[in-house]
Amino acid sequence: MPLLSVFAGSAFAAESQILLKRAHAVLVAALAHEKGFVKVHAAEALIALGEKDGPRRVFRAELPDGNEVRPYRIGVWRVLAASSPSAADRAEWIARTEAVVLDRTTMDRLHAVESLGKLAHAPTAEAVLAAVRAMARETEAAAVFPRWVLHLAGEREALPAIVAALDSSDPIARLRAAYVLRWLRISDPATRTAVARTAGREPSTEIGYPIIIGAAVALEADPARTAAWVAVLREIVAGGAAGARYDACQTLMRRETSTDPAPFAALLDSPEGDTRIGAAWAILHIAGRAKPATSAP
Numbered sequence: 383m384p385l386l387s388v389f390a391g392s393a394f395a396a397e398s399q400i401l402l403k404r405a406h407a408v409l410v411a412a413l414a415h416e417k418g419f420v421k422v423h424a425a426e427a428l429i430a431l432g433e434k435d436g437p438r439r440v441f442r443a444e445l446p447d448g449n450e451v452r453p454y455r456i457g458v459w460r461v462l463a464a465s466s467p468s469a470a471d472r473a474e475w476i477a478r479t480e481a482v483v484l485d486r487t488t489m490d491r492l493h494a495v496e497s498l499g500k501l502a503h504a505p506t507a508e509a510v511l512a513a514v515r516a517m518a519r520e521t522e523a524a525a526v527f528p529r530w531v532l533h534l535a536g537e538r539e540a541l542p543a544i545v546a547a548l549d550s551s552d553p554i555a556r557l558r559a560a561y562v563l564r565w566l567r568i569s570d571p572a573t574r575t576a577v578a579r580t581a582g583r584e585p586s587t588e589i590g591y592p593i594i595i596g597a598a599v600a601l602e603a604d605p606a607r608t609a610a611w612v613a614v615l616r617e618i619v620a621g622g623a624a625g626a627r628y629d630a631c632q633t634l635m636r637r638e639t640s641t642d643p644a645p646f647a648a649l650l651d652s653p654e655g656d657t658r659i660g661a662a663w664a665i666l667h668i669a670g671r672a673k674p675a676t677s678a679p
Contacts, residue, residue: 401647402669405662408650412659413440420655422457423628427663429464431670438465449478453490456482460497476503480510483517491517492527499530499562511535518543522550526558533566545573548580556580557590560597564633569601578603581611592618592626596633612637619645624654631660635667643668 412424413436425437441448441461448458459475466472479501482494495514498505505511511532518528518540526547532540545568547559560580563573581598584591592615598604599611618630631646646668649661 398643398669401643401665404650405665408658408662409666410436412655412662413437416655416659418454419457420659422454422461423656423659425461426464427659427666429461431663431666434465434467437461438467441465452488453493456490456493456497460501463501476501480505480507483510483513486513492524495531496527499527499534500565502534503531504534504536505531506535521555522547522552523554523558526555526562530562530566541568545576548576553588553590556584557588557593560590560594564593564597564600567601574601574603577601578607582607592622592629596629600633600636616645619649624652624656627652627654628656628660631664635664 409424409428409431413421413428416424425441428434428437438461441458444458449455456479459478463472463475463479466475476498479494479497482488483491483498485491495517505514514528514531514535518525518532520528526544529540529544533544544559544562547555548563550556550559560577563577577594577598581594581603584594595611595614599608599615602608612634615630615634618626619634622630627649631649635646643665646661646664649657650665652658652661
């Protein structure tokens with residue numbers, strides 16, 4: 383079913399069809415014309431919104447050359463796995479990604495492990511698990527994504543280690559830990575306390591600040607501070623860097639109280655691809671959550 387037809391009966395869409403069509407056009411254009419992982423982000427936005435055919439067609443057309451460009455090939459395979467029409471097709475792209483994890487000479491192993499996490503794939507092959515366990519014994523920052531996959535595979539010590547990384551002296555480890563916990567939607571009291579603590583002391587100048595604040599909002603780490611954190615994310619959306627805007631849009635659009643697309647609409651003309659993609663995704667996601675319009679009696 384075409385994406386826009388899903389929204390045709392919503393109250394939001396009834397009032398804002400022009401904006402919806404524009405947001406959808408932004409994602410389609412990004413899928414066609416952007417490069418690298420910005421293109422991957424456009425595909426993943428469309429897939430998340432229920433539109434798999436376009437991303438699958440575009441990324442299949444990039445093969446076989448797309449198999450050779452590192453680390454972009456990992457994004458290509460992730461999109462093809464996420465948009466697969468069958469379990470067998472998905473397994474092909476998962477297997478390619480696992481093969482990279484097994485190759486200690488390649489530079490995109492960590493990208494491969496991260497993609498397995500994003501695809502919610504729990505490896506079962508002992509060789510793959512052994513390789514991931516070895517990666518989890520590396521530096522604090524390098525260990526977070528492997529622990530994500532080990533958690534998916536059922537290893538109990540992996541999640542506490544991810545939470546512990548929130549207190550690392552390495553800002554990349556803190557960033558990745560918050561990112562993974564948000565992705566997994568881990569919201570037990572101890573995790574929420576740890577996320578709130580990190581959000582409260584993370585310097586705004588650090589690279590991970592937007593992601594850590596986003597995790598605090600998404601996980602309701604401290605309801606008393608949520609409004610202040612949301613205000614920070616809105617400031618980022620209004621004037622942050624492209625990657626931070628893209629990430630903040632994804633957090634804000636999922637808040638139950640967020641139904642206003644106006645803060646995102648102005649970003650559809652941004653010169654930065656990720657900013658446009660984040661804004662368009664947010665508008666369409668909010669539209670999809672809008673309640674259907676009711677007919678007059």
